[in-house]
Amino acid sequence: MSSEFVSRMEDVLDLYSQPVDQKRPLVCFDEKxxxxxxxxxxxxxxxxxxxxxxxxxxxxxxEYERNGTGNLFAxxxxxxxxxxxxxxxxxxxVDFAHCMKELVDIHFREASFIN
Numbered sequence: 702m703s704s705e706f707v708s709r710m711e712d713v714l715d716l717y718s719q720p721v722d723q724k725r726p727l728v729c730f731d732e733k734x735x736x737x738x739x740x741x742x743x744x745x746x747x748x749x750x751x752x753x754x755x756x757x758x759x760x761x762x763x764e765y766e767r768n769g770t771g772n773l774f775a776x777x778x779x780x781x782x783x784x785x786x787x788x789x790x791x792x793x794x795v796d797f798a799h800c801m802k803e804l805v806d807i808h809f810r811e812a813s814f815i816n
Contacts, residue, residue, distance in 0.1 A: 716816055721780045726809055727816045729777040730800075732792060738765040774800045776808070783808075 716727065742762040750756030772792040776785040785808060789796055809815055 719816075723781075724812055725814045725816060726778050726812055727780055728804065728809070729779065730804075731775045731777075732797075733773045733775070734792065735771050735773055737768040737771050739768045740764075741766055772796070776800075776804055 719727070721727075740762070741764045744762070745760040747759035748754075748757040769790075772789050774787040774789065774792075774797075776783075776787075778784070787800060787803070805812075805815065
C-alpha cells in the first residue's frame with residue numbers, strides 16, 4: 702500500500718466517523734450492469750404435502766435466453782436507513798448526471814451539502 706492510498710483511506714474513514722447530520726447526509730452511490738434473462742422453459746411448481754403423499758420440491762430449468770442488459774444505480778444513506786435503486790437501460794454520463802440531479806432535487810432537497 703502506498704502512503705497516498707493510506708491517506709485517502711483515512712479521509713474516507715474520517716468521513717464515516719462523523720456524526721449523523723440531516724443537513725449534511727452521507728450518501729453512497731454505486732452502479733451495476735446486469736444481464737437481463739428470460740426463462741426458456743416454465744418452472745415446475747412445488748406440490749403440497751398431503752397425508753397420502755409427501756410434498757414435492759419445485760424444479761427450475763436453468764436454460765435461459767439473453768434478453769439484453771440493464772443498469773442499476775444504487776443510492777444508500779446507511780446512517781439514515783435510506784436507499785433508492787434506479788433501473789435504466791444504459792449507463793452514460795448524462796444518465797449519471799440525471800441521477801445526481803434527482804438525488805439533490807428530490808431525495809435530499811433540504812440538505813445543504815451531500816457527503
